[in-house]
Amino acid sequence: MDAQELYDDAARERLVAEPPKRVDAPIRTPFERDRARVVHAAASRRLAAKTQVVDPQADDFVRNRLTHSLEVAQVARDLSRALGSQPDIAETAALAHDLGHPPFGHNGERALAALAEECGGFEGNAQTLRLLTRLEAKTFHADGHSVGLNLTRATLDACTKYPWTRAEAPAESGKFGVYADDLPVFAWLRSAAPPGTRQCLEAQVMDLADDVAYSVHDVEDGIVADRVDLTRLDPPAVWQTVREWYLPDASDADLDDVLAGLRTQGSWPTTPYDRSRRGQAALKNLTSDLIGRFCGAVQHATFAAGEGPFMRYAADLVVPDRTRLEIAVLKGIAAHYVMQAEDRLALMVRQRELLHELVAELLRRGPDALQRPLADDWHAAADDSARLRVVIDQVASLTDASAVSWHARLTVPGA
Known part of the structure; x- marks a missing residue:
């Protein structure tokens, strides 16, 4: 059976029914249309100027949120196709998975989480759902409210990395996928899900692809930035970071x-990276081999666990424990040598201060300082909590550079 035929009318349903396209338009599946909508979204373009790990203006080579998302999408599409599910759904979820992340990467996310405490907190994945179903306007309901890009149920479900509320969030991570005022659309997209907080198969693929790309490519960026040397690691120090950040019981x-x-991987380096063309090629081969290693292990384990079909809630992705540990080791290397570097820690303090000052100033100035759609939301807000959420939506939408320029324009005399 073709992958497209595995998905029923409920999976293809949109929040607002859409008329057929004109007869001379290219024939595309509903899931191909979803992908196009995310690709063309303004929020996707803004990812090019948002930090992945290293400031995107610091080096022409390092990844930003957009290039990271493109790489996650490639991994997700290939794995989805190998499993026989609909690759457009997994790819779209991967392209969308970081849309809600604010300026300054996870550092900015932590700052906004503290600032948004009185309106239900902040989480990049919950912000992604809000953006897809409300803030990035393409379609409107008959009652006049925006339904965002009006994606299909299956695609929105695949974009939901953490299918639970803040109150249901695991204590160890605090991650969640929906704010209180977005619960109606969340209930709609999860209507076909079994009770509980299980991800659909396509969301599991997206989640794994993110982990794979994050672990491999952040190490690659660290190597090129002269912060990581895989031939001279300090395992005890790295293992402490692995436990603090990812696997406390390892x-x-x-x-x-x-x-x-x-280290038995044939392309694992035995000499330091020297920036030569041969060194560049060796590094690319290492990243390719590691991605293939992880995805191959998952594909084999998933096929071994059942006959499928590998889509929606008919099956689960199986990630071997060994593969999870290998990914965590790479993530720990990047975290220890890049994200915990002293020069970055000082910068991160200043970034958090900037966001605190910017939010405070926007709250003080109100709608005149906001972009038109957010100013409209401010006027429609019922109370201070709702107005705080509007300001958080505004700041979360900014790129690293625009956050700095907004801060200078609004808070620095004579700037």
Whole structure:
């Protein structure tokens, strides 16, 4: 059976029914249309100027949120096609997965989470759902409210990395996928899901693709930035970071064994990166081999666990424990040598201060300082909590550079 035929009318349904396209328009599936809508969204373009790990203006090579999302999309599409599910759904979810992330990467996310405490907190994935179903306007309901890009149920479900509310969030992570005032659309998109907080298969593919790309490419960026040397690691220090950031119960012995296994990968470096063309090629081969290693292990384990079909709620992605540990080791290397570097820690403090000052000033000035759509939301807000959410929506939409320029224009005398 063709992958397209696995998805029923409910999976293809949109919040607002749309008339057929004109007869001379290209024939596309509903999921191909979803992908096009995300690609053409203004929020997608803004990702090019948002931090992934290293400031996108710091180096021409390092990844930004847009290039990261494109790489996640490629991994997700290939794995989805290999499993026999609809690749457009997984790819669209991957392209959309970081749309809600604010300026300054996860550092900015933590700052806005603290600032938004009185209106229900902030989480980049919940912001993504809000953007797709409200803020990035393309279609309106008959009652006059925006339904965002009006994506299909299956695509929106695949975009929901954390299908639970803040109150249901695991204590160890605090991650959640929906704000209180977006619960109606969340209930609609999850109407076909079984009870509980299970991700659909396509969301699991997106989630894994994000982890794979994040772990491999952040190490690659760290190597090129001269912050990571895979031939001179300090395992005890890295393992402490792995436990603090990702796997609190991982033992030194297990992590030592996993690193030893990664070093048997034929393309694992034995000499430091020297920036030559041969060195560049070797680094690219390493990233390609690691992605293939992780995705191959997951594909094999998933096929071994059942006959499928591998779509929606008919099956789950199976990630071997060993693969999870290998990914965590790479993420720990990047976190230890790049994200915890002293020069970055000082910069991160200033970034958080900037966002605190910007939010305070926007709250003080009100709608005159907001972009028109957000000013309209301010006027429609019922109370201070709702107005705070509007300001958070505004700041979250900014790029790194525009956050700095807005701050200078609004808070620096004579700027």
